[in-house]
Amino acid sequence: MAQSSQAAEGLDSIPALLQRNASQYANRPAYREKEFGIWQCWTWAEAEKEIEALALGLLNLGVDEGDFVAIIGRNRPHFYWSMVAAQSVGAIPVPLYQDAAAEEMAYVMDHCGARFAIVEDQEQVDKVIDIQDELHQFEHMIYVDQRGLRKYDHHKLHTFAGVQDQGRAAYWEFIEDLKERRAKLNYDSICVMLYTSGTTGKPKGVVLSNRNIIEASRSSAEFDNLTKDEEVLAYLPMAWVGDFIFSIGQAYWCGFCVNCPESADTMQIDLREIGPTYYFAPPRVFETQLTNVMIRMEDAGRLKKWLFDVFMAHARKVGPAILDGKQVSGWDRFKYALGNLVIYGPLKDTLGFGRVRVGYTAGEAIGPEIFDFYRSLGINLKQLYGQTEASVFITLQPDGEVRSDTVGVAAPGVEIKIADNGEVYYRGPGTFEYYYKNEESTKKTKDAEGWVATGDAGFFEEGSGHLRIIDRAKDVGQMADGKMFAPKYVENKLKFFPNILEAVVFGNGREACTAFINIDLNAVGNWAERNNIGYASYQELAGHPKVLEMIQGHVEEVNRSLADDPMLSHCQVHRFLVLHKELDADDGEMTRTRKVRRGVIAEKFEDLLGALYDGSSEIYTTTEVTYEDGRKGAISATLQIRDAAVVPVGNDKKVAAE
Amino acid sequence: MKDMDADGYTTADGRRIGSVVMEMKNITLRFGGVVAIKDISFDIREGEIRAIIGPNGAGKSSMLNVISGFYNPQEGEVWYKGQKRPPMKPYQVARQGIARTFQNIALFDGMSVLDNIMTGRIRQMNAGLLAQAIWKGKAEAEETENREAVEKIIDFLEIQHIRKTPVGRLPYGLKKRVELARALAAEPSILLLDEPMAGMNVEEKEDMSRFILDVNDEFGTTIALIEHDMGVVMDLSDRVVVMDYGKKIGDGTPDEVRSNQAVIDAYLGVAHD
Numbered sequence: 001m002a003q004s005s006q007a008a009e010g011l012d013s014i015p016a017l018l019q020r021n022a023s024q025y026a027n028r029p030a031y032r033e034k035e036f037g038i039w040q041c042w043t044w045a046e047a048e049k050e051i052e053a054l055a056l057g058l059l060n061l062g063v064d065e066g067d068f069v070a071i072i073g074r075n076r077p078h079f080y081w082s083m084v085a086a087q088s089v090g091a092i093p094v095p096l097y098q099d100a101a102a103e104e105m106a107y108v109m110d111h112c113g114a115r116f117a118i119v120e121d122q123e124q125v126d127k128v129i130d131i132q133d134e135l136h137q138f139e140h141m142i143y144v145d146q147r148g149l150r151k152y153d154h155h156k157l158h159t160f161a162g163v164q165d166q167g168r169a170a171y172w173e174f175i176e177d178l179k180e181r182r183a184k185l186n187y188d189s190i191c192v193m194l195y196t197s198g199t200t201g202k203p204k205g206v207v208l209s210n211r212n213i214i215e216a217s218r219s220s221a222e223f224d225n226l227t228k229d230e231e232v233l234a235y236l237p238m239a240w241v242g243d244f245i246f247s248i249g250q251a252y253w254c255g256f257c258v259n260c261p262e263s264a265d266t267m268q269i270d271l272r273e274i275g276p277t278y279y280f281a282p283p284r285v286f287e288t289q290l291t292n293v294m295i296r297m298e299d300a301g302r303l304k305k306w307l308f309d310v311f312m313a314h315a316r317k318v319g320p321a322i323l324d325g326k327q328v329s330g331w332d333r334f335k336y337a338l339g340n341l342v343i344y345g346p347l348k349d350t351l352g353f354g355r356v357r358v359g360y361t362a363g364e365a366i367g368p369e370i371f372d373f374y375r376s377l378g379i380n381l382k383q384l385y386g387q388t389e390a391s392v393f394i395t396l397q398p399d400g401e402v403r404s405d406t407v408g409v410a411a412p413g414v415e416i417k418i419a420d421n422g423e424v425y426y427r428g429p430g431t432f433e434y435y436y437k438n439e440e441s442t443k444k445t446k447d448a449e450g451w452v453a454t455g456d457a458g459f460f461e462e463g464s465g466h467l468r469i470i471d472r473a474k475d476v477g478q479m480a481d482g483k484m485f486a487p488k489y490v491e492n493k494l495k496f497f498p499n500i501l502e503a504v505v506f507g508n509g510r511e512a513c514t515a516f517i518n519i520d521l522n523a524v525g526n527w528a529e530r531n532n533i534g535y536a537s538y539q540e541l542a543g544h545p546k547v548l549e550m551i552q553g554h555v556e557e558v559n560r561s562l563a564d565d566p567m568l569s570h571c572q573v574h575r576f577l578v579l580h581k582e583l584d585a586d587d588g589e590m591t592r593t594r595k596v597r598r599g600v601i602a603e604k605f606e607d608l609l610g611a612l613y614d615g616s617s618e619i620y621t622t623t624e625v626t627y628e629d630g631r632k633g634a635i636s637a638t639l640q641i642r643d644a645a646v647v648p649v650g651n652d653k654k655v656a657a658e
Numbered sequence: 659m660k661d662m663d664a665d666g667y668t669t670a671d672g673r674r675i676g677s678v679v680m681e682m683k684n685i686t687l688r689f690g691g692v693v694a695i696k697d698i699s700f701d702i703r704e705g706e707i708r709a710i711i712g713p714n715g716a717g718k719s720s721m722l723n724v725i726s727g728f729y730n731p732q733e734g735e736v737w738y739k740g741q742k743r744p745p746m747k748p749y750q751v752a753r754q755g756i757a758r759t760f761q762n763i764a765l766f767d768g769m770s771v772l773d774n775i776m777t778g779r780i781r782q783m784n785a786g787l788l789a790q791a792i793w794k795g796k797a798e799a800e801e802t803e804n805r806e807a808v809e810k811i812i813d814f815l816e817i818q819h820i821r822k823t824p825v826g827r828l829p830y831g832l833k834k835r836v837e838l839a840r841a842l843a844a845e846p847s848i849l850l851l852d853e854p855m856a857g858m859n860v861e862e863k864e865d866m867s868r869f870i871l872d873v874n875d876e877f878g879t880t881i882a883l884i885e886h887d888m889g890v891v892m893d894l895s896d897r898v899v900v901m902d903y904g905k906k907i908g909d910g911t912p913d914e915v916r917s918n919q920a921v922i923d924a925y926l927g928v929a930h931d
Contacts, residue, residue: 035813036806036809036810036812036813037805037809037812037818037821038809147814147872147876148871148872148875150875150876151671151672151673151875262818263816263818263819265818266818266819269819629864
């Protein structure tokens with residue numbers, strides 16, 4: 001088996017892969033980061049030296065085997081080095097979401113008992129100092145960016161470069177120890193611990209072994225023929241399993257280069273400059289980009305707009321077929337090539353997708369229009385289905401079998417079964433070891449034979465054998481008349497409209513479905529500008545009668561499309577309101593990965609939910625909001641509640657009064 | 659007044675403030691018959707954040723213009739680094755290491771952020787016109803060096819994402835930040851900020867305050883600022899001069915000034931009965 005052959009080669013840990021890359025790909029780029037306007041580059045040999053210096057420095061500070069090292073910062077080479085350096089000395093890296101509030105960090109750092117933290121800048125240092133009284137085991141903090149920290153008490157605070165310097169100085173003292181610890185690492189040792197955000201309850205620490213990470217990276221890299229020549233842009237949160245697999249697992253396995261953007265705001269510019277060949281983004285990113293393109297095309301000259309419309313129509317017709325290698329007539333191919341010259345090529349270049357060979361999206365359902373838009377341009381965008389507990393990969397779409405409504409076939413080595421209640425189970429080499437200090441949850445999620453419950457309901461499509469996910473299993477409920485209620489499915493349909501940013505559909509145990517809607521400030525703002533609608537704030541725009549009318553149009557369109565689906569026609573939205581604030585992770589309404597927390601929202605906006613069902617046409621409400629720095633405030637508004645027309649289905653002839 | 663001697667003092671947060679770097683002695687400034695500033699004296703110490711506050715028309719901007727050399731006072735003396743300053747043109751003052759920002763943003767709208775900030779480096783560019791035109795030798799080396807300095811400031815003020823954007827397209831808060839960047843590019847020893855937070859929302863003000871503190875902390879730049887927002891002033895500055903109708907009515911630490919009866923009257927108004 002491949003597994004044992006690797007163990008024989010000694011490539012059974014990330015530090016071991018680093019050693020291989022440093023000799024095999026010594027002069028090839030391993031990391032790039034844009035700083036001071038210039039892309040700085042580290043080769044594999046240089047990266048290995050940096051990591052070694054840091055690892056020696058960590059030994060010097062007294063990091064023990066089995067210690068947890070919290071890593072808090074945005075995607076920068078330093079933090080990737082930190083993770084591998086921690087592994088090299090036998091410690092376990094725990095990357096955290098850098099935008100998490102102090103209490104959230106306190107919980108996680110206390111739960112794993114981190115003795116060390118490697119953080120980015122003053123903001124993170126301050127946060128950790130704020131919570132350190134609650135952390136009994138916590139000892140040392142290392143920071144990268146010195147700004148503003150000069151005058152802090154440096155007893156327990158160290159600069160990243162300083163730790164490396166000390167490591168280099170103490171080379172002969174610690175190198176034997178380092179080598180020894182590195183040699184001890186094997187397939188069973190823990191590679192990383194990642195906290196899942198969880199739509200309910202406290203975060204859980206998912207323990208992933210070297211076997212999980214390396215096997216998942218190896219098989220997925222083979223699945224898509226990834227090579228040492230790939231370029232990726234690392235911009236997704238480091239605490240998220242996807243980034244760990246792409247920027248460490250696959251990057252170390254294949255030996256390709258990880259590029260880090262200059263700052264979160266420059267991501268689009270950096271994307272264009274790097275032109276990644278392998279790219280991953282949640283649907284939201286693709287949505288935003290498409291919305292931006294459309295907004296800009298609205299403002300374009302007439303000729304340009306005409307060209308765009310004509311060629312995009314053609315691309316939608318034949319683009320996906322050409323990408324899938326299906327039969328397309330010579331004339332259509334010629335027209336497509338022409339379009340590539342004048343529209344698709346330049347557009348792809350502007351978006352930064354000029355060189356993308358394999359692109360993935362996952363995490364949420366992607367709108368068919370959005371998905372087709374990118375594929376028709378010739379970008380090989382595919383879907384995968386995964387979760388932290390699986391080291392990402394559960395299913396993948398093979399080239400040539402890509403569709404917007406399925407998530408593909410089982411990933412290499414992964415087995416999938418569907419339980420009687422429709423819940424999807426899987427097991428495979430990437431399946432996590434256990435939840436840290438949480439035996440109960442481990443037992444609940446992973447059974448003795450290694451089958452893991454995904455919490456999602458789905459089914460295999462007949463014919464193609466592709467998996468289709470309907471909804472979170474626990475969200476699927478029953479309406480008052482016993483029919484299936486699948487909120488996510490309806491929400492996704494609503495969110496496919498660029499004007500709708502978020503939607504939360506209610507209806508479990510009720511007679512009819514209703515919805516909270518968040519408008520997309522970008523798209524609706526632009527629309528308002530073009531239609532001479534003045535507004536001073538998000539709240540005002542969200543409450544504007546014309547906006548409500550437009551949203552109503554979208555809701556009714558969704559109702560019409562739901563009516564065609566025999567399984568879910570009763571889930572049509574009867575009444576809705578547009579929320580006066582954006583749902584936000586800081587207020588606990590969403591997870592850090594931006595999934596709505598249904599329960600929290602229903603509780604927090606109880607009054608609004610009541611109004612949706614008691615027939616009133618407007619309601620006054622006050623809501624507490626949390627600012628970025630943790631302070632609290634309140635906003636109040638009078639919200640209109642609207643009835644949407646529903647399409648009568650079968651015996652249910654009820655039509656909402658309008 | 660807090661403990662202070664010729665060598666300076668130490669602030670509550672442990673910053674070391676040095677000796678007097680600039681001293682205004684009995685300044686009086688008149689425009690025709692209007693007395694804008696009347697017999698005002700105060701000093702600015704090395705490394706300190708010094709605020710000038712006062713109601714509308716108190717003469718704050720005039721005071722700043724005296725410091726920057728835009729106005730020459732009819733009476734009084736300006737002492738800078740231990741020397742009395744003769745009447746000067748603003749560019750001469752700038753050469754002495756005093757940079758400023760303006761209340762109503764004075765940037766080049768059509769130029770990119772990067773180019774705007776580069777103009778702040780004019781003092782550091784000495785290559786001749788010809789050398790700059792043909793882009794050889796000294797001119798090239800100079801540009802590289804100055805670009806590096808500018809990039810560090812861009813990084814410091816977190817404006818990487820707008821590096822190549824024309825200034826005219828930027829929102830107000832960012833323009834203010836670009837202006838600060840340009841002033842910093844001159845590597846001033848004293849930085850004059852004329853209402854750096856005027857017209858900003860709370861979040862922008864917080865950001866700006868952070869940057870002002872960071873500039874002071876990181877580069878040790880002495881900062882003199884005029885500001886309307888009392889809360890901001892009290893949080894930021896080490897010492898405050900309060901002006902009203904061209905006269906100085908208070909001078910001291912924020913706490914001292916806050917409890918000064920004349921200041922309270924000027925701000926809240928007194929009954930004229």
